[in-house]
Amino acid sequence: MFIRNEKSIKEFIQFYPVVSVIVIIHIVIWFLHTLLPIPFFEQLYDLGKGSHFGIHNGEYWRFITPIFLHAGFTHMLFNSFSLVLFGPALEQMLGKVKFLFAYLGAGILANIATFILNPSFGYVHVGASGAIFGLFGMYVFMVAFRKHLIDSQNAQIVMVIFIIGMIMTFIRPGINQYAHVFGFIAGFLLAPIVLIKARPYSPWRNYRYRDDQEIQFNPNRWKKKRHVKKLRQNALWIIIGILVVIGLISKFL
Known part of the structure; x- marks a missing residue:
């Protein structure tokens, strides 16, 4: 479910277009804002921040746009990595429209909760964390x-990563705790709506017959069952290790 079996980036984009587009938006915005410090891009970035002063003045688009902005490369990388890890299974299970609705819905509700509970005029925030924790909320609902x-x-993987994420939420400074907590709650509450008629994730479903009735995958790639089983057994510790390393790196950058 969380082990990527796609043979190429092109194949990943083909199977999970919504996740792919969101990640591309993350990267493009980070690139334009960080590596091309042109005043026009700076102004656009400022218009997208979750500025409570702006929201108090009727700029309600700021409930949405912060979901796609990040405060640096590590912030962008961590959230994009999380989306690539946990988003594809849900996109397949829900379908493109419901997945986008659930992802943005959790992020928007998290930002609204942040505004209501911390209405300080000077508070500013960016990041997809609320939407990412919304995905966790949907998975925990399934569990x-x-x-x-x-x-x-x-x-087990979902619960361990979720618990680690929540612990880091409250021990690391500079994190929008409201967005994490209420993003999770929003995802949990949206889950029974979007999971109607959902089917379990299956990598086989990506390789169904096309309209031309030609088989689009090589069945031999699934023969190494022992190797795949071993990867799945180690997946939990691989994921935890990667997250710990990224977390440690971000702490010192």
Whole structure:
């Protein structure tokens, strides 16, 4: 479920277009804002920040636009990595429209909660963390109430990463705690709506017959069952290790 089996970036984009477009937006905005410090891009970035002063003055688009902005390369990389890791399975299970609705819905509700609970005129925030934690909320809902949609091993991975994320939320400075907590709550509450008629994730579903009735995948690539099983057994510790390394790097950058 969280092990990527796609043979190329092109294939990943083909299978998960919504996740891919969001990540591309992350990268493009970071590139334009950070590596091309042109005043026009700076102004656009400022217009997109979650500025509570601006929201108090009726700039309600700031509930949406901060989801796509980040405060540096590591911030962008971490959120994009999280989306690539946890987004594809949900995009397949929900479909493109419902996945986009759930992702943006969780992010927007997290930003609204941030504004209501911390209405300080000077508060400014950016980042996709609220939407990312919304994905966790949907997975935790599956673990609790839709066990047929997620196997026990992937449920364990989700819960461990979620707990680590929540712990870091409250021990690291400079994090929008409201967005993390209420993004998770929003995702949990949206889950029973968007999971209607959802089916468990399956990598095989990506390689169905096309309209021309030609098989689009090589069945031999699935023969190494032992190797795949071993990867899945180690997936939990691989993911935790990567997150710890990224977290440590971001702490000193």
